[in-house]
Amino acid sequence: MVAARDLHRTYTMGRAEVHALAGVTLDIAEGAFIAVMGPSGSGKSTLLNLIGGLDRASVGSLRVAGQEITTLDENGLAFYRRRVCGFIFQSFNLVSSMTALQNVEFPLVFARVPRAERTRRARYLLDAVGLGDRVGHRPTELSGGEQQRVAVARALANSPRVLLADEPTGNLDSHTGAEIMALLGRAHQEAHLTLLMVTHDPGVAAHAQQILRMRDGQIQID
Numbered sequence: 084m085v086a087a088r089d090l091h092r093t094y095t096m097g098r099a100e101v102h103a104l105a106g107v108t109l110d111i112a113e114g115a116f117i118a119v120m121g122p123s124g125s126g127k128s129t130l131l132n133l134i135g136g137l138d139r140a141s142v143g144s145l146r147v148a149g150q151e152i153t154t155l156d157e158n159g160l161a162f163y164r165r166r167v168c169g170f171i172f173q174s175f176n177l178v179s180s181m182t183a184l185q186n187v188e189f190p191l192v193f194a195r196v197p198r199a200e201r202t203r204r205a206r207y208l209l210d211a212v213g214l215g216d217r218v219g220h221r222p223t224e225l226s227g228g229e230q231q232r233v234a235v236a237r238a239l240a241n242s243p244r245v246l247l248a249d250e251p252t253g254n255l256d257s258h259t260g261a262e263i264m265a266l267l268g269r270a271h272q273e274a275h276l277t278l279l280m281v282t283h284d285p286g287v288a289a290h291a292q293q294i295l296r297m298r299d300g301q302i303q304i305d
Protein backbone atom coordinates (compact mmCIF):
# COMPACT_ATOMS: atom_id res chain seq x y z
CA MET A 84 0.00 0.00 0.00
CA VAL A 85 2.93 2.30 0.79
CA ALA A 86 6.34 2.05 -0.89
CA ALA A 87 8.97 4.69 -0.08
CA ARG A 88 12.35 4.69 -1.79
CA ASP A 89 15.20 6.79 -0.41
CA LEU A 90 12.79 9.48 0.74
CA HIS A 91 14.28 12.78 1.90
CA ARG A 92 12.67 15.88 3.36
CA THR A 93 15.02 18.76 4.02
CA TYR A 94 13.86 22.01 5.58
CA THR A 95 15.91 25.12 5.01
CA MET A 96 16.02 27.45 8.00
CA GLY A 97 18.00 30.50 7.03
CA ARG A 98 21.38 29.05 6.17
CA ALA A 99 20.89 25.83 8.12
CA GLU A 100 19.40 22.66 6.69
CA VAL A 101 17.32 20.27 8.77
CA HIS A 102 17.24 16.73 7.42
CA ALA A 103 13.86 15.76 8.83
CA LEU A 104 13.88 12.64 6.66
CA ALA A 105 17.27 11.41 5.55
CA GLY A 106 16.68 8.47 3.22
CA VAL A 107 13.68 6.39 4.24
CA THR A 108 13.01 3.17 2.35
CA LEU A 109 9.95 1.34 3.49
CA ASP A 110 7.17 -1.02 2.37
CA ILE A 111 3.83 -1.26 4.14
CA ALA A 112 1.42 -4.00 3.13
CA GLU A 113 -2.25 -3.30 2.51
CA GLY A 114 -4.23 -3.79 5.71
CA ALA A 115 -1.22 -3.50 8.01
CA PHE A 116 -1.38 -1.72 11.36
CA ILE A 117 1.99 -0.11 12.08
CA ALA A 118 3.08 1.98 15.05
CA VAL A 119 5.84 4.52 14.46
CA MET A 120 8.02 5.30 17.49
CA GLY A 121 11.20 7.25 18.06
CA PRO A 122 12.57 10.29 19.88
CA SER A 123 11.18 13.78 19.43
CA GLY A 124 12.47 15.29 16.20
CA SER A 125 13.28 11.92 14.59
CA GLY A 126 10.96 12.59 11.64
CA LYS A 127 7.80 10.66 12.57
CA SER A 128 5.34 13.46 11.78
CA THR A 129 7.29 14.38 8.66
CA LEU A 130 6.94 10.81 7.38
CA LEU A 131 3.20 10.75 8.09
CA ASN A 132 2.70 14.15 6.46
CA LEU A 133 4.48 12.99 3.29
CA ILE A 134 2.43 9.80 3.08
CA GLY A 135 -0.71 11.84 3.64
CA GLY A 136 0.15 14.36 0.94
CA LEU A 137 0.24 17.23 3.47
CA ASP A 138 3.86 17.93 2.64
CA ARG A 139 6.19 17.13 -0.24
CA ALA A 140 9.37 15.09 -0.36
CA SER A 141 12.59 16.86 -1.33
CA VAL A 142 14.00 13.76 -3.03
CA GLY A 143 12.88 10.18 -3.48
CA SER A 144 9.91 8.12 -4.57
CA LEU A 145 6.70 7.51 -2.67
CA ARG A 146 3.96 5.27 -4.02
CA VAL A 147 0.69 5.00 -2.13
CA ALA A 148 -2.18 2.81 -3.33
CA GLY A 149 -0.32 2.27 -6.60
CA GLN A 150 0.19 5.96 -7.32
CA GLU A 151 3.45 7.91 -7.33
CA ILE A 152 2.53 10.97 -5.26
CA THR A 153 5.80 12.93 -5.35
CA THR A 154 5.07 14.12 -8.89
CA LEU A 155 1.43 15.15 -8.38
CA ASP A 156 0.53 18.82 -8.84
CA GLU A 157 -1.52 20.69 -6.18
CA ASN A 158 -4.86 19.54 -7.60
CA GLY A 159 -3.69 15.98 -7.92
CA LEU A 160 -2.42 16.04 -4.36
CA ALA A 161 -5.69 17.50 -3.03
CA PHE A 162 -7.63 14.80 -4.86
CA TYR A 163 -5.26 12.14 -3.50
CA ARG A 164 -5.68 13.40 0.10
CA ARG A 165 -9.45 13.36 -0.22
CA ARG A 166 -9.74 9.98 -1.84
CA VAL A 167 -7.04 7.92 -0.19
CA CYS A 168 -6.19 9.33 3.25
CA GLY A 169 -7.77 9.95 6.61
CA PHE A 170 -6.02 11.96 9.33
CA ILE A 171 -6.19 12.03 13.10
CA PHE A 172 -4.03 14.48 15.05
CA GLN A 173 -2.95 14.79 18.66
CA SER A 174 -4.80 18.08 19.07
CA PHE A 175 -8.02 16.88 17.35
CA ASN A 176 -8.00 19.80 14.84
CA LEU A 177 -11.76 20.15 14.65
CA VAL A 178 -13.32 23.30 13.22
CA SER A 179 -14.41 25.14 16.36
CA SER A 180 -17.36 26.97 14.79
CA MET A 181 -18.92 23.74 13.52
CA THR A 182 -20.96 21.12 15.33
CA ALA A 183 -19.77 17.52 15.59
CA LEU A 184 -22.09 16.63 12.72
CA GLN A 185 -20.79 19.45 10.51
CA ASN A 186 -17.19 18.50 11.27
CA VAL A 187 -17.76 14.92 10.14
CA GLU A 188 -19.70 16.08 7.07
CA PHE A 189 -16.95 18.51 6.10
CA PRO A 190 -14.75 16.15 4.03
CA LEU A 191 -17.85 14.95 2.21
CA VAL A 192 -18.67 18.50 1.10
CA PHE A 193 -15.39 18.58 -0.83
CA ALA A 194 -16.08 15.12 -2.22
CA ARG A 195 -19.39 16.56 -3.55
CA VAL A 196 -21.53 14.04 -1.73
CA PRO A 197 -25.19 15.20 -1.78
CA ARG A 198 -26.39 16.80 1.46
CA ALA A 199 -28.86 14.11 2.55
CA GLU A 200 -26.30 11.36 2.02
CA ARG A 201 -23.65 13.43 3.80
CA THR A 202 -25.81 13.87 6.87
CA ARG A 203 -26.82 10.23 6.87
CA ARG A 204 -23.22 9.06 6.73
CA ALA A 205 -21.99 11.56 9.36
CA ARG A 206 -24.77 10.50 11.76
CA TYR A 207 -23.95 6.84 11.17
CA LEU A 208 -20.26 7.45 11.92
CA LEU A 209 -20.97 9.53 15.03
CA ASP A 210 -23.28 6.76 16.24
CA ALA A 211 -20.50 4.24 15.60
CA VAL A 212 -18.07 6.19 17.79
CA GLY A 213 -20.68 6.48 20.55
CA LEU A 214 -21.61 10.14 20.01
CA GLY A 215 -25.10 9.76 18.62
CA ASP A 216 -26.37 12.07 21.37
CA ARG A 217 -23.72 14.77 20.83
CA VAL A 218 -24.12 15.57 17.13
CA GLY A 219 -25.15 19.19 17.82
CA HIS A 220 -22.26 19.96 20.18
CA ARG A 221 -19.39 22.20 19.14
CA PRO A 222 -15.82 21.17 20.05
CA THR A 223 -15.75 23.43 23.17
CA GLU A 224 -18.88 21.60 24.35
CA LEU A 225 -17.15 18.21 24.14
CA SER A 226 -14.52 16.51 26.30
CA GLY A 227 -11.10 15.75 24.82
CA GLY A 228 -11.99 12.11 24.33
CA GLU A 229 -15.26 13.08 22.65
CA GLN A 230 -13.46 15.52 20.37
CA GLN A 231 -11.06 12.79 19.32
CA ARG A 232 -14.03 10.49 18.64
CA VAL A 233 -15.43 13.16 16.31
CA ALA A 234 -12.00 13.35 14.65
CA VAL A 235 -12.00 9.55 14.17
CA ALA A 236 -15.48 9.73 12.61
CA ARG A 237 -14.34 12.59 10.35
CA ALA A 238 -11.23 10.66 9.29
CA LEU A 239 -13.40 7.70 8.29
CA ALA A 240 -16.00 9.77 6.41
CA ASN A 241 -14.34 9.36 3.01
CA SER A 242 -13.71 5.64 3.49
CA PRO A 243 -9.93 6.10 3.31
CA ARG A 244 -7.53 3.34 2.24
CA VAL A 245 -4.83 4.70 4.56
CA LEU A 246 -5.52 6.10 8.01
CA LEU A 247 -2.75 8.25 9.46
CA ALA A 248 -2.83 9.02 13.17
CA ASP A 249 -0.18 11.30 14.70
CA GLU A 250 -0.14 10.69 18.46
CA PRO A 251 -3.93 10.21 18.56
CA THR A 252 -3.89 9.52 22.31
CA GLY A 253 -1.18 12.06 23.17
CA ASN A 254 -3.60 14.55 24.77
CA LEU A 255 -5.82 11.98 26.47
CA ASP A 256 -5.70 10.21 29.82
CA SER A 257 -4.93 6.49 29.64
CA HIS A 258 -8.54 5.35 29.99
CA THR A 259 -9.80 7.69 27.25
CA GLY A 260 -6.77 6.80 25.15
CA ALA A 261 -7.66 3.12 25.43
CA GLU A 262 -11.18 3.90 24.18
CA ILE A 263 -9.77 5.70 21.15
CA MET A 264 -7.43 2.76 20.49
CA ALA A 265 -10.40 0.40 20.62
CA LEU A 266 -12.16 2.55 18.01
CA LEU A 267 -9.08 2.63 15.78
CA GLY A 268 -8.60 -1.11 16.13
CA ARG A 269 -12.22 -1.69 15.15
CA ALA A 270 -11.99 0.70 12.19
CA HIS A 271 -8.82 -1.07 11.05
CA GLN A 272 -10.54 -4.46 11.12
CA GLU A 273 -13.93 -3.50 9.74
CA ALA A 274 -12.83 -1.08 7.02
CA HIS A 275 -9.76 -3.12 5.96
CA LEU A 276 -7.68 0.01 6.01
CA THR A 277 -3.96 0.41 6.39
CA LEU A 278 -3.24 2.17 9.68
CA LEU A 279 -0.08 4.09 10.44
CA MET A 280 0.07 5.56 13.94
CA VAL A 281 2.74 7.60 15.68
CA THR A 282 2.94 7.18 19.44
CA HIS A 283 5.35 7.68 22.32
CA ASP A 284 3.44 5.22 24.49
CA PRO A 285 4.63 1.58 24.33
CA GLY A 286 1.23 0.45 25.64
CA VAL A 287 -0.50 2.19 22.73
CA ALA A 288 2.07 0.85 20.23
CA ALA A 289 1.34 -2.67 21.49
CA HIS A 290 -2.01 -2.52 19.65
CA ALA A 291 -0.13 -2.50 16.32
CA GLN A 292 1.08 -5.54 14.41
CA GLN A 293 4.52 -4.06 13.94
CA ILE A 294 6.61 -1.22 15.36
CA LEU A 295 8.71 0.95 13.12
CA ARG A 296 11.44 2.83 14.96
CA MET A 297 12.86 6.09 13.67
CA ARG A 298 16.01 7.95 14.60
CA ASP A 299 17.59 11.01 12.96
CA GLY A 300 15.26 10.89 9.97
CA GLN A 301 15.85 7.23 9.23
CA ILE A 302 14.18 3.91 9.96
CA GLN A 303 16.16 1.94 12.50
CA ILE A 304 16.63 -1.72 11.81
CA ASP A 305 16.23 -3.67 15.06
Ligand SMILES: Nc1ncnc2c1ncn2[C@@H]1O[C@H](COP(=O)(O)OP(=O)(O)OP(=O)(O)O)[C@@H](O)[C@H]1O
Nearest residue numbers: 094096101102103122123124125126127128129130
Ligand atom coordinates in the same frame (compact mmCIF):
# COMPACT_ATOMS: atom_id res chain seq x y z
N1 LIG B 1 8.19 23.08 8.83
C1 LIG B 1 9.39 22.84 9.32
N2 LIG B 1 10.41 23.70 9.13
C2 LIG B 1 11.64 23.45 9.60
N3 LIG B 1 11.97 22.34 10.29
C3 LIG B 1 11.01 21.45 10.53
C4 LIG B 1 9.66 21.65 10.08
N4 LIG B 1 8.93 20.58 10.47
C5 LIG B 1 9.76 19.78 11.15
N5 LIG B 1 11.01 20.29 11.19
C6 LIG B 1 12.19 19.65 11.82
O1 LIG B 1 12.31 18.36 11.30
C7 LIG B 1 12.67 17.42 12.32
C8 LIG B 1 11.65 16.30 12.37
O2 LIG B 1 10.41 16.84 12.84
P1 LIG B 1 9.13 15.94 13.09
O3 LIG B 1 8.02 16.86 13.41
O4 LIG B 1 8.95 15.00 11.96
O5 LIG B 1 9.56 15.10 14.39
P2 LIG B 1 8.73 14.06 15.25
O6 LIG B 1 9.50 12.77 15.23
O7 LIG B 1 7.34 14.03 14.81
O8 LIG B 1 8.86 14.68 16.73
P3 LIG B 1 7.78 14.73 17.94
O9 LIG B 1 7.84 13.38 18.58
O10 LIG B 1 8.33 15.81 18.83
O11 LIG B 1 6.45 15.07 17.37
C9 LIG B 1 12.78 18.22 13.60
O12 LIG B 1 14.15 18.49 13.83
C10 LIG B 1 12.02 19.49 13.31
O13 LIG B 1 12.56 20.59 14.02
Ligand SMILES: [Mg+2]
Nearest residue numbers: 127128129249
Ligand atom coordinates in the same frame (compact mmCIF):
# COMPACT_ATOMS: atom_id res chain seq x y z
MG1 LIG C 1 5.54 14.63 15.69
